Amino acid sequence: MPSVAALLREPARPAAVRRQRMAPWFAVGTVCFGAFMGQLDASVVTVAFPALQRQFHAGLAGVQWVSLGYLLALVALLVPAGRWSDRAGRKVSYLYGFVVFAGASAACGLASSLAMLIGLRLVQAAGAAMLQSNSVALVVTSVPGPSRRAALGVQAAAQAVGLASGPVTGGLLIAAAGWRWIFLMNVPVGLVGVVAGWYLLPRTRQRAARGGTDPGGMVLLATTAAAAMLAISSLSGLGVPAWALAGCAAIAVAAGAGLWRWERRSAAPLLDLRALATAGIAPALGGALCAYLVLFGPLVLFPQVIIDHGGSALDAGLLLTSLPAGFGAAAVASDRLLPKRWPNRRRCSAGGLLAAGCAAALAVPAPHAVSVVLLGLLGVGLGVYTPANNAEIMAALPAREAATGGGMVNMTRGIGTALGVAVVTLGLHTGTLLADRSAGPALALAALAAAALAAAWAGSHAVRAPAPGATGSGQPAGTDGQR
Incomplete structure (x- = not known):
């Protein structure tokens, strides 16, 4: 029977891969499997809400916990998973994350009750935490400094492709085979990710020092x-x-309040509040939260609105595709199209303001064609915002804590995504109480516009560079990508 040490040993890449000039980008491509997988699952589930309501004879407020339970578990586990990965090795954590996520997805596809499905989604979230806490860290430690913003844009684009594929794929699967296949389809993607990660991801070179855990904080x-x-x-x-x-x-x-006091006194805090204050990244993390609230909210809102008006899950999926498609296009192309002299803060301001304007405009009744354009432009704004905001955050953190920092980024994204589900559901329910079918969507979109403005404000605040002698993740440092 293999020992624990053997199970945690990171395999080296083949020499033929390691010597390739494109080796860093092979690692980025592998990370994109996880980014794609997580976002595909997120957007597919929201399209399935009406089908789950019919299957389990439940209301939207109950079915939303298929998404919320997953997101809350993800939020709780991301930073601990990132901290463990910084110490034990990011590659091995990433590979096991694929295994857990794919196995739990298969079990979700066989769930016989809503409670069982929600419980299995918590297990799925544990695998997703191992993937997502490492995604940003693996990019910034594998790619040379000058190319890192572009690499983060590619990773964000992979997330967008997953989001874009989810609504249409989910609509087709639900119509042709039923909701269970929205989970079962994750299994082959996970298998591909494990094989690709084994051969293409570099071993971890810089590891954080061993330290305590913070179960109380978690x-x-x-x-x-x-x-x-x-x-x-x-x-x-x-x-x-x-x-x-x-x-x-x-x-x-x-x-x-207890969390705030506990983390300030903990010897190994889950959320290092002093480090956040020193790096000055708290506003940028708040911006990431707001951006994902705005990104995810429409994915919950429009399927409900379209199906209430006699449409289908496929109709909703086709309409929603423009949002993540715009996000992905902007995440990849904005580095080339926007002026090179624009700092990250200006990019964040421009992207957040565009998103806010589009969210407000969507509240005005319009033909589907207009909504498609506005959703696409909303995605463009968020696609400009997200890579620039991520680059600002990671540049302020030491390279040895890259996965912990990536875990904090993804934790705030998870909170924002959960709030996107909850805020939209609250807006729709408020409209029902007012007996006005148009009031609920309008209230939800007003909340999304306000969140986009908050993201623009937060992204315009500079973060501090790492202290002298510390190697920032955004600076040319580390040679993880060479192993």
């Missing part, structure tokens, strides 16, 4: 996020008594 973070989402879900029609709603809100506030 419990408090999960409690804060879950209680807050339960409170919002209760307001969205979950059907719980008022005392339960008040209790959830009180627990969220108390756990949040």
Whole structure:
């Protein structure tokens, strides 16, 4: 029986791969499998909400927990997974992440009840945390400094391709074979990712020093996020008594305050608040949260609106494709099309303002063709914003903590995505209470526009460079890509 050390040993790439001039980009391409897989799963699930409501005889407020449960578990696990990866090795964590995610996806496709499906989604989230906490870190430690923003753009584009493929793929699968296949399709993608990662990803060269864990911080973070989402879900029609709603809100506030105090005193904090303050990246992380709220909100909103008006899941998927398609195109091309002299902060401001304007314009009733254009431009704005914001964050962190930093980036994305689900569901439920079919979508889109403005403001704030002697992830350093 193999030892634990053997199971955690990172395999070297073949010499023929290592010597290739394109070896760093082979690593980026492999990382894109995970980025594609995670976002495909996210967008497919939202298109399946109406089918899940029919299958399990549940309302939207209950079915949304297929997405929210996954996202909350992801939020709680991303930073611990990133910290463990920085110490044990990013490649081995990434490979095992594929295995767990693909196995859990197969189990989700066989779930016999809504509760079982939600529970299996928590396991799926553990695999996704191992993937996502490493995705940004593997890019910035594999690609030379001058090419890193472009590489982050490619990785963001892979996420966008996953998002773009999800609505149409989900609509086709649900129409042809049923909702179970939206999970089962992850299995072959996961197998390809494991094989590609084994041969194409570099071993970890710079590892963080061994240190303690922070289970208390993880419990408090999960409690804060879950209680807050339960409170919002209760307001969205979950059907719980008022005392339960008040209790959830009180627990969220108390756990949040406890998390703040705990992390300031912890010897090995889950969220290093002092490091965040020193690097000055807290506003940029807030911007990442708002950007993903805006990106994910329409993926929940438009399937509900279109199906309520007599359309199908495929109709919703075709309409929504323009949003992630615009995101992917801008993430890849903005580095070439925008003036080279524009700093990341200006790119963030421009992208956030464009997204805010498009979200506000979508609240005005218009033909589908106009909505397709506006959703595409909304994606363009977020595609300009996201790589620039990520580059700012990672440039402020030491290379040895790249996966931990990537985990924080993806954790804030996860919170933003969960809020996108919850805020849109709350807006739609409010419209139902007002007996006005147009009020719910308008309220949801107003919230998305406000979040985009907040992202523009947050992205315009500079982060601090690493202290002298520290090697920033955004600086030319490390030779991970050569191993």
